[in-house]
Amino acid sequence: MRATLQPGLTNRLTKYLRVTQQLIEEGRDAVSSKELGDFTGINPVQVRRDLNAIGFSGTRGVGYQAYDLVEAVRSILGLRQTYNIALVGAGNLGSAIASSAILPKRGFVIHDVFDNDPDKIGRTVGNVVVKHIDELAKSVEEADEIIGIIATPSQAAQEVAALMVEADIKVILNYTDVLLHVPPGVDVHRIDPTAQLMHTLYYLTQAESSEAGAQS
Numbered sequence: 662m663r664a665t666l667q668p669g670l671t672n673r674l675t676k677y678l679r680v681t682q683q684l685i686e687e688g689r690d691a692v693s694s695k696e697l698g699d700f701t702g703i704n705p706v707q708v709r710r711d712l713n714a715i716g717f718s719g720t721r722g723v724g725y726q727a728y729d730l731v732e733a734v735r736s737i738l739g740l741r742q743t744y745n746i747a748l749v750g751a752g753n754l755g756s757a758i759a760s761s762a763i764l765p766k767r768g769f770v771i772h773d774v775f776d777n778d779p780d781k782i783g784r785t786v787g788n789v790v791v792k793h794i795d796e797l798a799k800s801v802e803e804a805d806e807i808i809g810i811i812a813t814p815s816q817a818a819q820e821v822a823a824l825m826v827e828a829d830i831k832v833i834l835n836y837t838d839v840l841l842h843v844p845p846g847v848d849v850h851r852i853d854p855t856a857q858l859m860h861t862l863y864y865l866t867q868a869e870s871s872e873a874g875a876q877s
């Protein structure tokens with residue numbers, strides 16, 4: 662059985678994983694704790710401590726072997742090599758997500774796309790032919806999908822979430838502004854750009870007021 666990791670550590674490991682994967686895509690073989698720190702905003706001392714805690718060590722002057730680091734973090738987080746994803750809503754956003762070149766590189770495959778508009782069903786988005794929403798449960802089971810993405814109008818979000826829960830989806834990425842009700846054991850992540858902006862603006866305001874305080 663895998664050791665239980667503190668949520669803070671899990672969160673930081675995910676960030677190191679993302680940065681390291683990106684650097685590999687840029688042709689890099691090794692990555693230093695300073696770079697991981699610079700790109701994630703985490704102190705390099707903390708980076709070294711975290712990687713040490715999962716039994717991963719680097720070489721002085723060289724850094725960490727990037728591929729080995731990715732494998733070590735994926736393994737400790739219990740990540741599969743690939744995840745098939747069920748996406749609902751083949752509109753503007755859904756089509757953009759299904760056409761993303763980045764997701765498959767990171768092991769996330771938009772395997773099925775569903776809609777309820779007869780005009781959309783049978784069309785291709787990305788590399789996927791859009792299916793009717795009524796086929797969700799069957800497709801999710803066949804493709805062993807545990808991740809679902811909701812890219813429908815808000816009014817449809819709760820109903821779609823209920824279908825996903827019924828189909829045994831465990832992680833829902835919700836792009837709508839609706840607060841979804843799901844049973845325990847299902848994780849909902851709301852993708853909300855305004856939250857990130859508010860967070861960033863808070864720090865910007867803090868920095869401005871301490872600058873103003875220093876000048877007065």
Ligand SMILES: NC(=O)c1ccc[n+]([C@@H]2O[C@H](COP(=O)([O-])OP(=O)(O)OC[C@H]3O[C@@H](n4cnc5c(N)ncnc54)[C@H](O)[C@@H]3O)[C@@H](O)[C@H]2O)c1
Binds near residue numbers: 751817
């Ligand atoms: N969080 C973000 O960053 C972000 C960015 C853009 C859009 N959004 C949100 O994403 C959602 C989609 O936006 P869009 O511009 O792609 O809209 P859109 O109208 O282009 O697409 C929505 C699609 O959902 C389908 N749909 C509606 N009800 C359905 C149901 N019950 N089952 C299956 N399919 C159904 C529609 O037929 C349509 O194809 C909206 O809620 C929007 O507010 C979020």
